[in-house]
Amino acid sequence: MKEIERRAILAALRRTERDVPRAATLLDINPSTIFRRLITWREEGTLPSEFA
Numbered sequence: 001m002k003e004i005e006r007r008a009i010l011a012a013l014r015r016t017e018r019d020v021p022r023a024a025t026l027l028d029i030n031p032s033t034i035f036r037r038l039i040t041w042r043e044e045g046t047l048p049s050e051f052a
Helices: 001-013 021-026 033-046
Strands: none
Touching: 001 021, 001 033, 021 033
16 A cells, blocks of 8 residues: 555656645645655655655
8 A cells, every 4th residue: 555655646746747735736635745755765765866
């Protein structure tokens, strides 16, 4: 389930040219959720370099 969420968030960010509020709107989630996931993935070292 986490991998599906990850793929959806990253795809939405790519589609919106990294615009977090727009990506959140597409996914019907709060932008803070995306920001928290990005921070977590950066700390884990799993954030794709295009988002670093």
